[in-house]
Amino acid sequence: MNITEGAELPPLTVTVTRENLVRYAGASLDFNPIHWNERFAREVGLPDVIAHGMLTMALAGRIVTDWLDDPARLVSYYTRFTRPVVVPDDGVGATVEFTAKVAKVLDDGTAQVAITAKFDGKAVLGKATAVVRS
């Protein structure tokens, strides 16, 4: 694997459906109704049900752990949640495109991997960064 500055990781595209949200709610124990109840989501001003930010973060993390041979080399993982991923009940779902590249190699043997996640052409994660040990 290539830990040189600018190296790109293999990209990942994931389609998120309502079924995925229900499954993630159960697995993560996050039962906030904005992730499964359209009526509630609209009541609090959202356009529709939205994906758990933590699900998007988990999907984005896959791009890094798929690339690392050893997940123990992950030192830290951070993201901001800048826009919601809206998941309509349309039988299709929401497609999120993930890319990542080695942004910086540091003297202490670690490297910063910058991750992007795009939905509907716009970034949904901000400053998403994984620090890995080389």
Added chain:
Amino acid sequence: MYPPTATYEVSRAKIKEFADAVGDANPLYRDPEAARAAGFPDVIAPPTFLTVVNLEAINAIVSDPELGLDYGRMVHGDQSFAYERPVHAGDVLAVTTTVAEIMNRAGNDFITMRGDVRDADDALVVTVQAQLVVRGAE
């Protein structure tokens, strides 16, 4: 500072359920033999797995009447994990949660919470930090 949560015992079944939910087929999350061959005591958990443990601690704070937060107006601002080692099946974990910062900007409340996750030997495993944003009433 809030008292540590009741301990949480990490199971192979919950790790597999979580890995399935995030569509991650990595054998280290499913196959104890593969995990041992890679040097881990048992199957390990995906990087964001500790949200399962941390959420309970967050919910305790969100429902703290002293803070008076409005759950319906709350969104997740940011999240970080700092790892000492991967979590594995058989870990018995406890989280100590502290409110690291509260600030108000442009009518919105920003609450930063930190969770220190320790194992049965009281060794730090992961530090989890989350910023919650409560949108001001319009």
